[in-house]
Amino acid sequence: MEVAVLLFDNFETLDVYGPVEIFGRLDKYTIKFYSLKGGQIENQHGVSALTDKLANISNEPEVFLIPGGLGTRKEVENKALINKIKEISNISNYVLTVCTGSALLAKTGLLDNKIATSNKRAFAWVITNGANVLWNKTARWTVDGKFYTSAGVSAGMDMALGFLSDRHGIEFARQVAFEIEYNWIEDKTTVLEIIPKMQARLPKEES
């Protein structure tokens, strides 16, 4: 089953490679990287990645993964990309967004009247891209039909494991977490605030 990963310049590193580590190690899934025009994509962390054109997606992906990152601020205005995201999302069995990737998906209209979340620190901006989305500001990740959306950066790994749990059972997902020695936050409703170590350093409401 194909996991089609969308890249664009200035994507967030871990939004992509956290879920890629999780899906990539499973024989059931094959990762492929795409961008609107294909070729080498780069980000602000010095990361480069070779991609195929989105137009070359031939089979219906099992998963379409949309990361966030600084680049989303520019890409929400990229009509050709948003149209292509809509098209690929429609033919994919599941669509997973990480961090501000939900802003790109919201822009297509496909999240209208659906529950979604995003990076807590960019929330005020993200919601301007989808006035009719049922935004949940506290979840670690959300599931609404075929659409999974996660909170910021690291939450994408928890969501990817949650997706595996939904498809293949929780013990399967736990085994993957164990193999990568990952301390999985299993409950998608987990609010970062209730993690005691984090409690002291949460800032005031930003939006």
Add this chain to the structure above:
Amino acid sequence: MEVAVLLFDNFETLDVYGPVEIFGRLDKYTIKFYSLKGGQIENQHGVSALTDKLANISNEPEVFLIPGGLGTRKEVENKALINKIKEISNISNYVLTVCTGSALLAKTGLLDNKIATSNKRAFAWVITNGANVLWNKTARWTVDGKFYTSAGVSAGMDMALGFLSDRHGIEFARQVAFEIEYNWIEDKTTVLEIIPKMQARLPKEES
């Protein structure tokens, strides 16, 4: 300050991009990717990355990051690479290994009589690469002088944050963890077994 990241074919995805997310977002650090011969490196997850030659490292890196992965099984026998790892480790201020990356570093002899750890599931193999290393089988990560070594895959992120804590203070490291919504395991002596959710699924001693 440069973070020089070593890549080789079939490196482990998150070993690299977890720490890259953490260092890459800080203005103090600049990430550069290297391999023995330079050019495009690929791994078993379909990930590709463009690298410069290790021989082109001109300045003394602040951090030399050595990942693990399936490729280490082959690379421990690659004398040209091991010699180069020794050379770059000697000129770097700090050397950080993730997962089975400690097998590559052990092979240079630089870990002799030093404390180190590695992936718990590959431990029996790893220790054959360094008979004189003081292997610690339980730590999340270890620090001995300029050498930091972490347990498997995800532990590299905890170690990278631990490194930032040692250099810039724990509140600085906590802020980075907060920005990426990461549930940082702050204590390097943390044994995976004491994380309650994981307790039930730890296998019997493998080595």
